[in-house]
Amino acid sequence: MAELLRGRADARPERTALSFWKDGGWATWTWAALRERAESVAAGLAAAGIRGGDNVLLVVPEVDLTVASLFGAWSLGAVPVPIGLPFRLTDERAFFKSLGVTAWRLDARALVTNRALAAFATKDEAITILDAEDLVAAIPQIAPPRSRSPSSPALIQLTSGSTGVPRGVVLAHDRLLEHMACMSAALPSHSESVAMSWLPLHHDMGLMGGLLFPLYNDFIGHMLSPADFRRRPMLWLELMSAQRATICAAPPSAYAVVLRMAQRAAEAGLRLDAWECAMVGAEPISADLLRRFAEAFAPAGFRAEAFFPVYGLAEATVAVTFPRLFERTRFDVIDRSRLERHGLAVACAAGPCALELVGVGSPIPGTEVQVIAEDGSLRRDRCVGEILVRAPTLMLGYFDDPAETNDAVRGGWLRTGDLGYLADGTLFITGRKIDHIIRAGHNLIPSVIEEVVSAVAGVRGGGVAAVGIRAAADETERCHVIAETKFPPEQYPELARDVRAALESQAIPIDALVFVRPGTLPKTSSGKIRRRALAEAYAKGRTLESSW
Structure with a gap:
């Protein structure tokens, strides 16, 4: 990613790369400005004793500082580990103690955070704490590019932890870039593409889809923070309309939140007709929600075919299956009793005992998907089983956990722990194996x-x-x-x-x-x-x- 940044900054330094929503307006960064900030952070990290290959925790609520810290770590050859704040942060000191445990688990040399959070750290913290604002203000040092093996770790992505303790997913530089290429082949961009994202950058969909995908394809990405969305969800729609954004990803819960604001959006004259790819994933997707959203926002120009339901996970870098752009979402109405009793997805008429699922597309280029039974045998179409994924862009493994890695990846196939079935090449998700x-x-x-x-x-x-x-x-x-x-x-x-x-x-x-x-x-x-x-x-x- 550092080489991508240097190449873009050399070739078109004044072209806009990113725009950040701050204090009620946009702060725009060109490719040259992004490189300058990254090199400042790299200099600050080096001055603090961080070297290539060192793991660095990033706990930075501000989106622009997070981006600068990410690319600064990459410019130095260090390995960033983005971490989000707790959903409800009530005890900052206890949170810092938990970060010490995480740092020990991931062998991290430093923690980058903002000034407000750093104030809660105590003098006996076991890890070096660095202020992101000070790092960005450091004087860039002129030095030859840090060359590391393309197959070396680029990132440690923590799993969500919804089913247990978060694990560190190690992703390599070459696999990350190849994955961006595969995603781009499945979801082509164009000269008028404009991205919008408020998703957290410690989450794979926010980091890969919201930040790196537009950067890789060289179209502008407008970034706001998750806190901006939580404070005023309507802001998301207002900015989508004002910037004529064409691509944006969000979980189903976010679409549900703004659904009740459809009338206000119409009265405000918002226009969503430029929205070509309304990516939706990371949570179970309700067919009824997609229909109601499309109907409610049709007066604003939103098109039902813009919905882009996807499936992925951190261990696969992010994306596993995509639908085709502008393809109408595929819904499958099945007999819930036969699904629950026999694991069969039998089509039936809509009714009280029917279940309607949303198709999440087919494997992206370079990726294969299988559905297997408990005994490891392949399941036929419309038979539920565990979803397996094979791709050259899978994770290197879980950090310092060969046993878990070998259990998760067997013979090149990643056992996702998710249940689902295939029907005419389309994947349908029925849930998490551990949650049933x-x-x-x-x-x-x-x-x-x-x-x-x-x-x-x-x-x-x-x-x-x-x-x-x-x-x-x-x-x-x-x-x-x-x-x-x-x-x-x-x-x-x-x-x-x-x-x-x-x-x-x-x-x-x-x-x-x-x-x-x-x-x-x-x-x-x-x-x-x-x-x-x-x-x-x-x-x-x-x-x-x-x-x-």
């Missing part, structure tokens, strides 16, 4: 239960978790649903009746329903609910709040 709830012979899918409960008035959207708790006496799992609500406790009985009625109308059995205050459910730094942590807490006898 096996109740009385049925494989209940948490995301299906959560979508039904989230639609009930009074339940906080995105604040529902369905988990399985082992009941040893019955030799099965019990299905617990935990839902966040702003309703006072005296309204819980009525809300419980509504939730259970919604579930019963879909023939979905549950064993326990718990209501909690908003913000109670544990989440990863990228906002994913930590179902496994919840299940373990309940298994140990801990509860959250009122059961109904």
Whole structure:
């Protein structure tokens, strides 16, 4: 990536590379400006004793400082490790102590953060703490480019941690660049392409899709922070309209948040007709959500065929499957009972006992996908199994964990831990293997239960978790649903009746329903609910709040 930056800065120094939303306006960086800031950071890191090959933690909330720190580390030949702030940061000192553990686990030599967070560090921190603002202000040193092997580590990407402790995914320079080429072949850009992203840069979709993809293809990327989106989601749509952005990625939950703002968008005269690729992924994708969003924003010019549902994971660098651009999203209506009992995706008519899934496309160039049964045999079309991925751009492995690496990658095939099926070349995802709830012979899918409960008035959207708790006496799992609500406790009985009625109308059995205050459910730094942590807490006898 450092060589890409140097080449672009030499060839077209005054061409705009990136634009950052700051203080109500755009701060534009040319390729020359990006190189200058990267070289300043590289000089500051070198002055602090960092050398090529050293791992450096990056915990920087400001997007522009994060970008400068990333490219500064690459310019020096160091290996950046982007880390996000906790979804709800309430104890900064405890957070810094946890960073010390992470630094020890990943053998990191330094932690780059901003001035505000650095103030919470104590003098006895076990890691060198560097101020990103000071690094960017350092005087660049004229030195020959640091040459490292193309196959050496470029990045350590932490997994989300939604199913356990985050692991360090090691990605190589050559594989990263090859992956960008494969993504670009599957999603071609053009002279009028304009990117917009507010996704966190510690997340693979935000880093690879939001930042590196437009940089690799040399079209402008407009960057705002996740905090900007959380403070005022409407800003996302306003900037998409004002900048005539053509490509932007977001999780389904973000589309759901702004869906209720469609009328305001129309009244404000926003235009979304330039939006060619509305990438959606990283979470279960609701077919109903895509239809409602397309219908609600049609007056603003949004086209249903702009939706671009994708599948990927950090261990595959990011992308596994893409649909074709401007191809209508493929929906599959299947018999939920046969899926839960027999693992078969049998097409059926829409109805209470049907399940509608969204196709996430076909493998990008250079990538292969298989679906296998528990015994390792290949599954036929429309038979659910674990998804395996093979590509020359897979991770080098998990950092300092050969056992986990060998377990995850066998014979060149990455075991994703995700369940799904293929139908006429299109991949459909049914959930995470570890999250499925096996109740009385049925494989209940948490995301299906959560979508039904989230639609009930009074339940906080995105604040529902369905988990399985082992009941040893019955030799099965019990299905617990935990839902966040702003309703006072005296309204819980009525809300419980509504939730259970919604579930019963879909023939979905549950064993326990718990209501909690908003913000109670544990989440990863990228906002994913930590179902496994919840299940373990309940298994140990801990509860959250009122059961109904």
